[in-house]
Amino acid sequence: MRKANASHVMLFFIMLVVGFLISYSFQWTKERKDLNVSPEQWEKEYETRKLLINQEETNRKLQEELFQKQKKVTEIEEQLKKEKELYYNLVEDVEKLRMFVGEVGVVGEGIEVTLEDSSYVPEGENVNNYIVHESHIFKVVNELLISGATAVAINGQRIFHHSYIICNGPVVTVDGNQFPAPFVISAIGDAEVLTQALNIAGGVLDQLAYENIVVKVEKKKEIKMGPYLSNELDD
CATH class of the missing domain: 3.30.70.1880 (Protein of unknown function DUF881)
Structure with missing residues (x-):
């Protein structure tokens, strides 16, 4: 009688462990399915990330190029400003000389x-x-x-x-x-x-x-x- 009870207890314990393992396995498999993606999806995601990285690198280079061009434009504007002032002064000098030699009227x-x-x-x-x-x-x-x-x-x-x-x-x-x-x-x-x-x-x-x-x-x-x-x- 005691051996039968012990066998029943052992069997119950084994069934309990097996049930737990089956339940855990089922839950783990479900979560794994949610996390897993197909190879095609991985490939697509990889390509997308690669494109994004390349685009960011291109944007960075374009920003650097834009900065250099803006700097060049600023330098050209400063040069034109100096030339404009120089030409303006030359025109003034010419007008004064024309006035002194009597080529133009004066007031x-x-x-x-x-x-x-x-x-x-x-x-x-x-x-x-x-x-x-x-x-x-x-x-x-x-x-x-x-x-x-x-x-x-x-x-x-x-x-x-x-x-x-x-x-x-x-x-x-x-x-x-x-x-x-x-x-x-x-x-x-x-x-x-x-x-x-x-x-x-x-x-x-x-x-x-x-x-x-x-x-x-x-x-x-x-x-x-x-x-x-x-x-x-x-x-």
Whole structure:
């Protein structure tokens, strides 16, 4: 009886273990099936990952290339900016030179100096000592140029370094153009500086007054001068 009971217990224990093993095996197999994929799926996933890695590498190289091109563009822009500034300065210099040589008109502040013959000539005096001569005009023009005038004109006739002024009785000839008195000498430049230069004690204005010439100086906010013209050049 005891042997039969022991056999029953052993059999029950064995069945219990077998049942556990079968249950565990079934559960493990189920989980394994969920985790496992077919070789085709693995191959597809491998190829996809490989493509992704290659694409990331390509993107990295493209980003580096883009950075280099952006850097080059920045350098070119800086160079163009410098060239633009250089060309702009050259254009300004050319315009200034054209202005100085009288090829173009010019506008700016300045002064007007009017020279007139004396209205009173004492009896018995030589009338030539009381009228404006080219020497008087030269004194004013030279003083204005020395004082920084950028352009000078006589009665609207712009003068240049090779201009000539000749006195013919009551008129003055400037580069072939005749002008009667009064003679208005216009100068573009710093009006204050030009005025002070003329008014220096013992300077041009004092000399003209001593030589019986009537002088009037006016500051102008704007003086317009055309390009240099000469009758001789036109001919």
